[in-house]
Amino acid sequence: xxxxxxxxxxxxxxxxxxxxxxxxxxxxxxxxxxxxxxxxxxxxxxxxxxxxxxxxxxxxxxxxxxxxxxxxxxxxxxxxxxxxxxxxxxxxxxxxxxxxxxxxxxxxxxxxxxxxxxxxxxxxxxxxxxxxxxxxxxxxxxxxxxxxxxxxxxxxxxxxxxxxxxxxxxxxxxxxxxxxxxxxxxxxxxxxxxxxxxxxxxxxxxxxxxxxxxxxxxxxxxxxxxxxxxxxxxxxxxxxxxxxxxxxxxxxxxxxxxxxxxxxxxxxxxxxxxxxxxxxxxxxxxxxxxxxxxxxxxxxxxxxxxxxxxxxxxxx
Amino acid sequence: xxxxxxxxxxxxxxxxxxxxxxxxxxxxxxxxxxxxxxxxxxxxxxxxxxxxxxxxxxxxxxxxxxxxxxxxxxxxxxxxxxxxxxxxxxxxxxx
Numbered sequence: 001x002x003x004x005x006x007x008x009x010x011x012x013x014x015x016x017x018x019x020x021x022x023x024x025x026x027x028x029x030x031x032x033x034x035x036x037x038x039x040x041x042x043x044x045x046x047x048x049x050x051x052x053x054x055x056x057x058x059x060x061x062x063x064x065x066x067x068x069x070x071x072x073x074x075x076x077x078x079x080x081x082x083x084x085x086x087x088x089x090x091x092x093x094x095x096x097x098x099x100x101x102x103x104x105x106x107x108x109x110x111x112x113x114x115x116x117x118x119x120x121x122x123x124x125x126x127x128x129x130x131x132x133x134x135x136x137x138x139x140x141x142x143x144x145x146x147x148x149x150x151x152x153x154x155x156x157x158x159x160x161x162x163x164x165x166x167x168x169x170x171x172x173x174x175x176x177x178x179x180x181x182x183x184x185x186x187x188x189x190x191x192x193x194x195x196x197x198x199x200x201x202x203x204x205x206x207x208x209x210x211x212x213x214x215x216x217x218x219x220x221x222x223x224x225x226x227x228x229x230x231x232x233x234x235x236x237x238x239x240x241x242x243x244x245x246x247x248x249x250x251x252x253x254x255x256x257x258x259x260x261x262x263x264x265x266x267x268x269x270x271x272x273x274x275x276x277x278x279x280x281x282x283x284x285x286x287x288x289x290x291x292x293x294x295x296x297x298x299x300x301x302x303x304x305x306x307x308x309x310x311x312x313x314x315x316x
Numbered sequence: 317x318x319x320x321x322x323x324x325x326x327x328x329x330x331x332x333x334x335x336x337x338x339x340x341x342x343x344x345x346x347x348x349x350x351x352x353x354x355x356x357x358x359x360x361x362x363x364x365x366x367x368x369x370x371x372x373x374x375x376x377x378x379x380x381x382x383x384x385x386x387x388x389x390x391x392x393x394x395x396x397x398x399x400x401x402x403x404x405x406x407x408x409x410x411x
Contacts, residue, residue, distance in 0.1 A: 144359045161361040183364035200368045208364050214332075 005034045005136045007091050007114050010129075017128050021093065021116040025105040029112035032090060034058070037137035039129060042092075043068065046080055055087035058129065062122035066098040074103065081107045089113045093129075095122040138188040139260050146207075147185045147197045147230070149178040150285035154197060154230035156185065156264075157281070158257075159238035163271055166207050168238070170217075171278035178227045179217045182207040187232060189260040198229035232259065234288045235266035236281055242270065251298040254291075265291070318390045319380035326400040330371035334401040339363045341393050347383020349393065360393065 008030040010019060023030070040057040043065050061069075072080060085107045091114040094100055099117050100108075108115045118125050145158040146165040150172060157165045166182050173179045181199025188196045199205070205218040205226050218226045235257040247270055248255075257266035267284050271277060290297065324330060330338070342349040342360035349360035353375055358365040360379075371377065377397070381389045 142356055144362065144365060161359055183359070183362045184368040202370055203364055203368045206364065208362070214363070 006030070007032045007034060009034075009136075010116075010132070017132060019118060019125065019128055019132070020120055021118045023114060024099060024117050025108040025115040026091070026111070026113045028109075029091065029114045032114070034090065034133075034136075037130075037133040039126060039133070041065070042084070046084065048080075050083070053087060055089045058090060058133075059092045060122065060126060060129075061092055061094045061098070061100070063096055063098065066094060066096070066100070069100070069104065077103055085111045085113065091116065093118060093125070095120060095125050134190065135188070138190050140186060140188045141260055142200075143185045143187060143259070144183060145185050146182045147180040147199070147232070148172050148281075149180060149227055149230045150282055151177070151289065153234055153285040153288050154180075154232045155234045155236055155281060155285055156197060156232050157236050157238060159271075160240075162210075163238045163240060164277065165238060166209055168277045168281060169207065170209060172281060173217060173221050173225045175278065175282070176224075177282075178230075179205065179207070179221075179225055180227055180230055181205075187259055189262060193262065195232040195259055195262055195264065196229050197232045204228075232264055234285060235259075235264050236284060237266060237268045238271050238277065239268065240270070241272040241275075245270075250302075251287075252302060317380065317382040318386040319378055320390050320394050321376060321378050322394045322397045324371055324373055324375045324377060324397060327373050329373050329375070330366065330369070332367065335363055335366040337396065337401050338366055338393060341396055342389065344392075345381070345383070345385045345389035347381045347386045347389050349379065349381045349389050352378040352380060 010021065036054075036057050038054065038057045040054040040059050041062065042053075042059045045053045046065060046068055069077060069080075081104060089111070092100075092108065093116045095118050097117060097119045100115060105115065120128070143156070143158065144161075145156050146169045148155050148157065148169050157168060159165055169179055169182060180197065181203070184200045184203055185197050186200060188198075190196050205216055206214055207217055208214050237257065247268065255266050255268070256263035258264075265288060269277060269280055269284075287297065326334065328334075338351070339361055351358045351360050351366060351369060353369045353371060356369060358369045360366065379390050379393050379397075381387075383389075
């Protein structure tokens with residue numbers, strides 16, 4: 001899915017991370033689209049080395065760049081900036097509250113390149129900005145399922161409509177677990193290994209239960225029963241019990257479910273009236289925690305069994 | 317797989333009641349029915365999913381179905397959207 005992120009998005013509410021930036025020039029370019037989630041320090045470029053100039057990235061002017069510009073004479077500065085702005089520079093951000101001088105602002109206004117100043121220092125600002133860019137550019141997928149935090153494990157329940165995902169989540173909430181989202185789960189790959197799941201902002205903490213209609217889990221069960229996002233660590237596939245199908249009886253093999261090219265551990269839970277699914281999900285979550293700690297019950301039992309069989313064979 | 321594009325013309329968009337009508341209609345068929353708006357896919361048989369699309373008047377939707385009765389499912393849902401969810405809205409007014 002093609003994403004459009006504009007320069008002005010970083011001026012608006014950026015959530016928990018405040019970039020503390022203000023616009024000082026080039027307001028006409030505020031609608032420019034950010035196409036790459038990378039940043040560039042233009043020190044070398046300003047010094048005259050234009051090979052590999054990543055002009056389409058956000059340019060960060062730290063103390064070094066500011067000091068370099070300051071020591072130039074006016075004619076030198078004009079020629080440096082002339083060259084610099086001849087490229088289609090995306091936008092410039094000055095850190096350490098170092099406001100650029102009149103000449104720089106003039107050039108920026110002329111070329112419609114937004115210039116921002118932040119109070120933060122370069123390293124802190126860069127890490128905040130990279131975090132926001134990563135979030136914004138992270139591949140996202142919307143899945144049909146129900147997402148619950150069970151004992152600190154993000155469990156994604158998937159399965160056909162009507163198989164009982166929401167009812168299962170409701171029971172889990174009743175048992176003190178936290179509900180994140182029902183039916184619509186937005187999943188983001190924030191890192192090579194990490195998937196974060198959250199609900200749609202519009203449907204936040206709402207759930208549909210056949211026979212009841214739409215309920216608000218937060219209002220009914222209180223603030224302790226919900227959370228906004230969680231890492232996806234276990235996928236529980238629910239399906240109606242099929243007598244002709246063989247279900248896993250040992251759990252020796254680890255099965256996975258691919259989401260955005262990341263393999264998430266998964267289990268298949270057949271549903272049958274009278275079968276207590278929430279307790280199975282709870283146990284699966286606890287088992288997953290054990291596995292994370294390196295304890296693989298089925299394999300350990302198998303190993304112990306094999307050893308004792310071997311001993312009996314020797315006649316001990 | 318059968319799919320058709322439809323533009324929502326009802327003024328209020330797809331709020332709770334029309335969403336419920338779409339879901340009810342989709343539930344009549346055994347096939348899998350999806351509603352797609354701006355690359356976001358929703359399960360037509362889930363009310364939360366349909367509501368989550370935030371469909372407003374003028375939204376361009378794709379109704380996509382795959383399964384046994386896919387053609388009939390797509391046709392009936394598209395017709396319902398094109399008719400501005402009318403039959404039931406008038407009966408709702410009577411109540």
